[in-house]
Amino acid sequence: MKRDIFQAIADPTRRAIIVLIAAHAMTPNALADHFEVSRQAISKHIQILNECGLLDQEKAGREIHYQLKLEKMQEIDMWLEQFRKLWETRYSQLDSLLAILQEEKSHEA
Amino acid sequence: MKRDIFQAIADPTRRAIIVLIAAHAMTPNALADHFEVSRQAISKHIQILNECGLLDQEKAGREIHYQLKLEKMQEIDMWLEQFRKLWETRYSQLDSLLAILQEEKSHEA
DNA sequence: TTTATATGCAATCATTTGGTTGCGCAACAG
DNA sequence: CTGTTGCGCAACCAAATGATTGCATATAAA
Numbered sequence: 001m002k003r004d005i006f007q008a009i010a011d012p013t014r015r016a017i018i019v020l021i022a023a024h025a026m027t028p029n030a031l032a033d034h035f036e037v038s039r040q041a042i043s044k045h046i047q048i049l050n051e052c053g054l055l056d057q058e059k060a061g062r063e064i065h066y067q068l069k070l071e072k073m074q075e076i077d078m079w080l081e082q083f084r085k086l087w088e089t090r091y092s093q094l095d096s097l098l099a100i101l102q103e104e105k106s107h108e109a
Numbered sequence: 110m111k112r113d114i115f116q117a118i119a120d121p122t123r124r125a126i127i128v129l130i131a132a133h134a135m136t137p138n139a140l141a142d143h144f145e146v147s148r149q150a151i152s153k154h155i156q157i158l159n160e161c162g163l164l165d166q167e168k169a170g171r172e173i174h175y176q177l178k179l180e181k182m183q184e185i186d187m188w189l190e191q192f193r194k195l196w197e198t199r200y201s202q203l204d205s206l207l208a209i210l211q212e213e214k215s216h217e218a
Numbered sequence: 219t220t221t222a223t224a225t226g227c228a229a230t231c232a233t234t235t236g237g238t239t240g241c242g243c244a245a246c247a248g
Numbered sequence: 249c250t251g252t253t254g255c256g257c258a259a260c261c262a263a264a265t266g267a268t269t270g271c272a273t274a275t276a277a278a
Contacts, residue, residue, distance in 0.1 A: 010119035011236080015188075022195060029254060041237055043256065062245040062254050070199065073192045079124075080189065083182045086131060090179065120266080138224065150267050152226065171224050171275040 005075050008052040013037065014045050018054070018068055025058065025065035114184050117161040122146065123154050127163070127177055134167065134176035 009015055017031055028046055032039040046066060049055050056067045118124055126140055137155055141148040155175060158164050165176045 004121075006119050006121075006124065010115050012113075012115075013236085015115065019191070022192060027254075028256090037236085038238065039255085040239080040257095044236075047256085064255070068192075070192060070196050073189065074196065076185070077189055077193065080182065080186055082128070083131060083177075083179060084186065087179050087183065122266085136224075137226090146266085147268065148225085149227095149269080153266075156226085173225070 003048060003051050005052050005054065005072060006079075008049055008054055009076070011045070013042075014049060017042070017045055017049065018073075021055075021066055022068045022070065025056075025067035027063045027065055031066075112157060112160050114161050114163065114181060115188075117158055117163055118185070120154070122151075123158060126151070126154055126158065127182075130164075130175055131177045131179065134165075134174035136172045136174055140175075 009018065013035060016034070020026060020031060020034060028039060028043050031046070032042040035042060046055065049066075050057070052072070054069055054072045056069050058065045058067075118127065122144060125143070129135060129140060129143060137152050138148060140155070141151040144151060155164070158175075159166070161181070163178055163181050165178050167174045167176075
């Protein structure tokens with residue numbers, strides 16, 4: 001089973017988990033309190049996130065604290081980079097257009 | 110069936126399609142040439158991308174040219190924003206740490 | 219008109235997914 | 249020691265997913 005980070009963020013519950021553990025480490029039980037589904041369902045999501053290398057974990061007694069491995073999220077950002085370039089180009093083209101319109105307007109006056 | 114953009118980019122084939130139609134509009138057949146799967150499979154992916162509002166389409170005779178609705182990709186970027194803030198904070202903290210170390214070093218000298 | 223091409227839509231199928239329940243085990247609390 | 253709590257793992261299940269084949273339709277070419 002090969003999973004990647006795009007699979008990881010495909011599920012809404014998983015995205016919510018990611019947001020929750022982005023700031024602070026949390027235990028599976030604490031996470032489960034935030035959702036309607038069972039603890040085991042959350043546990044499965046955690047497992048998937050872990051497979052994707054998205055988690056740091058720290059054991060404290062019988063509790064396990066999971067936290068988001070933030071730098072992994074940058075992979076998504078890197079993939080987006082190619083499109084960001086495109087839409088920034090588009091914006092600068094729009095800027096040029098606006099500049100031209102502005103220019104024409106000043107000629108009218 | 111409610112699908113969002115995160116579902117859309119979950120599939121590798123769909124991501125590849127997105128990249129292909131980001132720059133130029135393409136027909137389903139032209140797209141299918143780039144993959145091992147059948148034309149109908151690609152057609153289904155197109156359908157899904159369309160449901161997610163990711164596509165602009167233009168009919169030209171019997172051909173349909175699909176292109177990426179680039180601005181829709183910014184939704185992903187917007188979601189990432191919250192994490193970007195976090196990792197930028199982390200970087201600036203690292204910068205502070207480096208500054209402190211540098212400071213200490215200069216005191217040594 | 220006849221034929222070929224480009225596409226969409228429906229039915230079908232194997233696999234994956236997200237969920238559940240039940241169980242076992244380690245770590246605290248009594 | 250005994251009971252309770254926090255977790256992970258396995259089995260199971262309904263629904264969604266990605267793919268295929270087959271068919272219908274519209275446009276272009278012969």
